[in-house]
Amino acid sequence: MAVYTEVSDEELTGFLTQYDLGDLTAFKGIAEGVENSNFLMRTTHGTYILTLYEKRVRAEDLPFFLGLMHHLSGKGFACPLPVAGKDGESLRELCGRPAAIVTFLDGLSPRRALPDHCRLLGEALARMHIAGGDFALRRDNSLSLADWRPLFERSRARAHEVRPDLAEALERELDHLDAAWPRDLPCGVIHADLFPDNVFFLSERLSGFIDFYFACNDFYAYDLAICLNAWCFERDNAFNVTKARLLLNSYRNARAVDAAELEALPVLARGAAVRFLLTRLYDWLNHPEGALVKPKDPLEYWDKLRFHQDVRGPGAYGLD
Amino acid sequence: MAVYTEVSDEELTGFLTQYDLGDLTAFKGIAEGVENSNFLMRTTHGTYILTLYEKRVRAEDLPFFLGLMHHLSGKGFACPLPVAGKDGESLRELCGRPAAIVTFLDGLSPRRALPDHCRLLGEALARMHIAGGDFALRRDNSLSLADWRPLFERSRARAHEVRPDLAEALERELDHLDAAWPRDLPCGVIHADLFPDNVFFLSERLSGFIDFYFACNDFYAYDLAICLNAWCFERDNAFNVTKARLLLNSYRNARAVDAAELEALPVLARGAAVRFLLTRLYDWLNHPEGALVKPKDPLEYWDKLRFHQDVRGPGAYGLD
Numbered sequence: 001m002a003v004y005t006e007v008s009d010e011e012l013t014g015f016l017t018q019y020d021l022g023d024l025t026a027f028k029g030i031a032e033g034v035e036n037s038n039f040l041m042r043t044t045h046g047t048y049i050l051t052l053y054e055k056r057v058r059a060e061d062l063p064f065f066l067g068l069m070h071h072l073s074g075k076g077f078a079c080p081l082p083v084a085g086k087d088g089e090s091l092r093e094l095c096g097r098p099a100a101i102v103t104f105l106d107g108l109s110p111r112r113a114l115p116d117h118c119r120l121l122g123e124a125l126a127r128m129h130i131a132g133g134d135f136a137l138r139r140d141n142s143l144s145l146a147d148w149r150p151l152f153e154r155s156r157a158r159a160h161e162v163r164p165d166l167a168e169a170l171e172r173e174l175d176h177l178d179a180a181w182p183r184d185l186p187c188g189v190i191h192a193d194l195f196p197d198n199v200f201f202l203s204e205r206l207s208g209f210i211d212f213y214f215a216c217n218d219f220y221a222y223d224l225a226i227c228l229n230a231w232c233f234e235r236d237n238a239f240n241v242t243k244a245r246l247l248l249n250s251y252r253n254a255r256a257v258d259a260a261e262l263e264a265l266p267v268l269a270r271g272a273a274v275r276f277l278l279t280r281l282y283d284w285l286n287h288p289e290g291a292l293v294k295p296k297d298p299l300e301y302w303d304k305l306r307f308h309q310d311v312r313g314p315g316a317y318g319l320d
Numbered sequence: 321m322a323v324y325t326e327v328s329d330e331e332l333t334g335f336l337t338q339y340d341l342g343d344l345t346a347f348k349g350i351a352e353g354v355e356n357s358n359f360l361m362r363t364t365h366g367t368y369i370l371t372l373y374e375k376r377v378r379a380e381d382l383p384f385f386l387g388l389m390h391h392l393s394g395k396g397f398a399c400p401l402p403v404a405g406k407d408g409e410s411l412r413e414l415c416g417r418p419a420a421i422v423t424f425l426d427g428l429s430p431r432r433a434l435p436d437h438c439r440l441l442g443e444a445l446a447r448m449h450i451a452g453g454d455f456a457l458r459r460d461n462s463l464s465l466a467d468w469r470p471l472f473e474r475s476r477a478r479a480h481e482v483r484p485d486l487a488e489a490l491e492r493e494l495d496h497l498d499a500a501w502p503r504d505l506p507c508g509v510i511h512a513d514l515f516p517d518n519v520f521f522l523s524e525r526l527s528g529f530i531d532f533y534f535a536c537n538d539f540y541a542y543d544l545a546i547c548l549n550a551w552c553f554e555r556d557n558a559f560n561v562t563k564a565r566l567l568l569n570s571y572r573n574a575r576a577v578d579a580a581e582l583e584a585l586p587v588l589a590r591g592a593a594v595r596f597l598l599t600r601l602y603d604w605l606n607h608p609e610g611a612l613v614k615p616k617d618p619l620e621y622w623d624k625l626r627f628h629q630d631v632r633g634p635g636a637y638g639l640d
Contacts, residue, residue, distance in 0.1 A: 009431050025426040025522060028360065029351030040348065040360060042426070106345040106362070111328050202345060 005037040005052045005095050015094045018085040019101065021045050032197075035213060037097075040104070047104035048083060052097045057213055059098045062091050064139040065212050066100055068132065068189060075131035077124075078208030080105050107200025107207030113231045118243040120206040121199060121227060122250030125191070128209065129220050129255055132189030141192065141216040143275055145181050149174055151278045158285050162298055166281075170274070173305065177271050182219065182264040190223035191215055195230045221261040224251060225268035228317065229276065229304050237303035245318030262314045269308040269317075277301035325357040325372045325415050335414045338405040339421065341365050352517075355533060357417075360424070367424035368403060372417045377533055379418045382411050384459040385532050386420055388452065388509060395451035397444075398528030400425050427520025427527035433551045438563040440526040441519060441551060442570030445511070448529060449540050449575055452509030461512065461536040463595055465501050469494055471598045478605050482618055486601075490594070493625065497591050502539065502584040510543035511535055515550045541581040544571060545588035548637065549596065549624050557623035565638030582634045589628040589637075597621035 007015075007027075016024060022044030030049075032038045037052040053062060066082045070090075073081040080102035082090035091100050110117050143151075152170055159167040191198070193214035200207045224247070232243040251257065280298035287295045311317075327335075336344060342364030350369075352358045357372040373382060386402045390410075393401040400422035402410035411420050430437050463471075472490055479487040511518070513534035520527045544567070552563040571577065600618035607615045631637075 006431065009428075023523065024428060026424070027428050030360070031349030031351060040350070104346070108329075108344060108347050111326065203343065 004054050005097060007039070007052070007095055011095055015092070015099070016043075018087070018092065019083065020086060021048065021083070021101070041101070048101050049080060049104055050094075050099065050101050052094055052099045053213075054097065057098075061139060061213075062098055062100070064137045065215060066090055067137050068135055068212055068215055069102065071135045072128065072131050077128055077131040078105065078206075079212070080208075080210055105200055105208045105210060107202045109197050109200060111196070112235075113196050113243065115240075115243050115246050116204075117196070117199075117201060117206075118231050119246040119250045120201070121194070121231060122247040122252075123254045124199075124206045124209070125194065125223060125227060126251045126254030128191065129188055129223070135189050139216045141190075141218040143192075143214070143279070144216075144218060145177060145271065148177070148271075148274055148278055151282065155278070155281045155285055159281065162281060162284060163302065166302070170277075173270065173274055173309075177267065177274065180267045181271065182260070182267065185219040185221055185261050185264060186258065187217060187219055189215060190218050190220060192218065192223060192226060194223065194227050219261075219264075219268065220255070221257070221264055222268050222272065224248065225265060225272040226275075228265070228269050229272050229301070232317075233304055233307075237300060237307075239307050241316075241318040248317055248319055262319060265314045265317060266308055266311045269311070270305060273301050273305035273308060277305060324374050325417060327359070327372070327415055331415055335412070335419070336363075338407065338412065339403065340406060341368065341403070341421070361421070368421050369400060369424055370414075370419065370421050372414055372419045373533075374417065377418075381459060381533075382418055382420070384457045385535060386410055387457050388455055388532055388535055389422065391455045392448065392451050397448055397451040398425065398526075399532070400528075400530055425520055425528045425530055427522045429517050429520060431516070432555075433516050433563065435560075435563050435566050436524075437516070437519075437521065437526075438551050439566040439570045440521070441514070441547060442567040442572075443574045444519075444526045444529070445514065445543060445547060446571045446574030448511065449508055449543070455509050459536045461510075461538040463512075463534070463599070464538060465497060465591065468497070468591075468594055468598055471602065475598070475601045475605055479601065482601060482604060483622065486622070490597075493590065493594055493629075497587065497594065500587045501591065502580070502587065505539040505541055505581050505584060506578065507537060507539055509535060510538050510540060512538065512543060512546060514543065514547050539581075539584075539588065540575070541577070541584055542588050542592065544568065545585060545592040546595075548585070548589050549592050549621070552637075553624055553627075557620060557627075559627050561636075561638040568637055568639055582639060585634045585637060586628055586631045589631070590625060593621050593625035593628060597625060 024041065024043050026042035028040045030038050030040045035056045036054050039050040041048045041050050069079050069082055072079050083101040083103060084090045085092065091098060093099060152174060156167050191209060191212065193211060194209065198211040199209055227247060228244055231247060232240050234240055277298050280296050280301060283295040284298050344361065344363050346362035348360045350358050350360045355376045356374050359370040361368045361370050389399050390402055392399050403421040403423060404410045405412060411418060413419060472494060476487050479490065511529060511532065513531060518531040519529055547567060548564055551567060552560050554560055597618050600616050600621060603615040604618050
């Protein structure tokens with residue numbers, strides 16, 4: 001949850017004169033996303049989300065993120081559509097921060113993922129990968145293999161505060177990932193943060209993805225690995241193979257997954273677990289006192305990592 | 321800002337089957353109110369706010385609050401209207417908390433009150449007082465004169481952490497208020513928390529009041545005194561007599577204010593300043609580390625109190 005920046009009446013009014021969105025009828029800070037300030041905005045034309053990008057998002061990446069939403073929408077993939085101002089630009093500045101308005105996407109994020117959600121997710125993820133295939137911009141993943149060790153170094157000295165053996169275990173795991181990480185798998189634009197918060201459902205269908213602010217170019221199968229971790233474990237961190245099977249099979253029905261991708265799933269899932277463990281560990285050790293955002297438990301991802309370490313092959317994920 | 325309670329999918333679905341509100345299309349925690357959990361809810365029938373009442377609101381007071389909104393709406397005074405379920409009840413339980421759905425009120429709270437806002441506020445406040453005149457329920461103010469000394473005692477020992485002389489000054493002020501507080505002024509239902517956050521404007525008009533969870537029976541003029549403090553001081557805590565004049569005169573145009581009420585304004589304004597100073601002081605000294613809500617500065621109300629202590633009569637508020 002996050003509303004970091006207070007927008008004054010004058011700044012908001014001035015900002016909106018740059019758009020053809022009618023008159024403002026409601027404006028409320030919403031508890032969505034942990035990286036940016038988000039406001040629900042109703043005007044005489046419709047409902048929108050105004051986002052102010054806070055410091056964790058690099059301004060130079062915004063054309064990629066907004067361009068991607070525009071591209072995916074154009075391909076019929078449901079996601080928020082950036083709204084252009086009178087000058088044709090959708091990215092501008094408000095309260096000294098980059099800011100953009102996007103259309104409001106109807107739907108509800110599941111608090112708890114059910115098997116059917118996983119089935120719908122797999123198909124939609126494949127459709128997103130295909131729809132992004134000819135997106136012209138490129139953005140390297142800034143939280144991939146090469147970035148994990150420097151990220152780990154920033155927490156190493158205090159990792160024992162979270163778990164006594166965590167530093168040593170992560171050290172060994174990073175060595176393993178360096179040696180075993182695949183070099184050559186099908187690549188393209190991935191979402192890279194597809195937690196249930198970022199997927200909306202409406203009745204019995206998936207109504208779209210939101211929050212593309214980690215999207216980047218990387219292995220398609222790495223996106224699947226992130227989803228395995230985010231959707232297929234229960235509250236007690238037990239792996240639910242039924243959910244994994246539904247996720248993977250519905251993905252494969254919509255996009256052909258080759259043998260090398262399947263073979264790589266266990267190591268990609270370990271890497272995906274390490275990536276979230278490391279950012280959560282850093283946030284846990286460094287969140288300011290009295291911060292508005294409660295840091296997430298890094299040890300949730302420790303448990304997931306341990307599960308994948310014991311996996312002997314992709315069959316463990318319910319694949320036939 | 322506040323979303324304290326996470327509502328599970330099953331609880332939400334089960335709750336909504338008790339209403340005729342169509343299908344849910346969006347559900348978002350919103351940063352509104354500091355006492356309760358609020359969610360913006362869109363359904364195929366319209367837009368609503370779902371509120372879960374957290375521990376600071378006493379469950380036995382809720383029929384008064386919801387009944388008042390219902391009563392005021394019925395009199396044509398714009399405010400959220402509690403939505404009754406299929407059983408005719410608007411108050412029920414969700415996630416172990418009292419909960420209610422109200423209609424969504426269009427409008428924007430000013431971040432900074434302008435003179436015109438104060439003029440519109442005065443008239444609307446008078447209309448609310450008149451509309452509430454025949455409301456059948458009654459609720460004593462639980463934060464009035466007799467409650468301030470016990471509230472002060474809970475912070476006294478640590479008041480010096482906020483300001484070295486605060487405890488002694490508050491002691492003297494409470495003695496003064498005990499002696500000077502009026503005993504017999506026109507009474508009725510007051511809002512008692514009419515900060516700019518709780519007043520919505522749309523174009524050039526006031527579109528309604530929200531957040532009636534401090535409403536109670538008390539002196540009408542005490543509501544005016546609360547508004548003087550909340551609306552007529554600038555960011556640097558300088559008193560803006562133009563705003564006060566507009567507030568008071570537009571109020572008096574809509575409801576006749578007698579001489580005793582006017583005469584009492586300075587002491588009521590001191591009392592209103594003490595009331596908010598004391599609750600803010602307590603919250604300041606007792607907010608849990610890492611709390612989602614940042615406590616408000618008690619010393620803002622210290623400055624306001626000091627202003628009213630120097631006032632020699634209601635003329636200081638711009639009255640003719």
